Amino acid sequence: MVGLVPSILSADFTRLGEQVREAEAAGAQRIQIDVMDGHFVPNITMGPMVVEAVRRCTTLPLEAHLMISNPQEYIETFAKAGADVIIVHQEVCPHLHRVLKQIKATGKQAGVALNPSTPVILLQDMFHFIDLLLIMTINPGFGGQEFIPETLPKITQARQIINHRGLHCDIEVDGGVNAQTIPQMLHAGANLFVAGSAVYNNKETVQEAMDKLRLAASV
C-alpha cells in the first residue's frame, strides 16, 4: 500500500489549514512538517508553533522532520506540540540511542533520517529501535530539487535488512518524489513517500496531484 505523506514546505502558507485539509481529503496517510534551523541545513522554515497549528487542522498523524542541530533539546517540545513521529538526523546525533530513547519516552514514534551521503550500515545496530527510517533522496533544505538516483541502492539495502530481521520499521523517502520517480522508489523497497512540490503546485489540485502519484505507483 502506497503511503503518501505531503510535506507542507511547498504548501501555500497563506492558507495552510485549507491545504492540510485538502491533503487529508485526498487520502494522505500522514503530514510532514519540515523543521529547519539554518544551521544543519541552509534554510530556516518552521517550528513547534506550526506543528500545533497543523495539529488543530487534521487528525492525521504528523511527522516532525527535525533538520536541526541538537535535536535532543527539542524532543519534548515537538511531542507536546502534537507530533506523532519525531524524526532526527543521524548526522547530528552522536548519542543516537539516547535520543531515540528520549523520543520513545514521550510516547511518540522515533524516526531517523539519513542524508544522501550517509550509509545505511551506520544504523545496523539501531534498526530494532527505530519506527521509521527516512532516506533523503535529495540534499535537505529545499523543495523542488532533482531526485538523486544513487540513493536507490540504500533503500533496497535497508529493505533487505528490515525484512531479513523481521522488523516493522517503515522506510520513507523524501525529496524529488513525483510520478516519474515514485515507481523506482517503490520497487527499491520504500513504503512511505514524502512529496512537497509534486502535491502542492499551481498546475493541479491536491486531489489531482495525489491521484497522479498513486496511479504512478500502481502500474
Ligand code: DX5
Ligand atoms: C526538504 C524537505 C522535503 C521537501 C521535499 O529538505 O525535507 O520534505 O519538502 O520537497 P519535494 O517533494 O518538492 O522534493
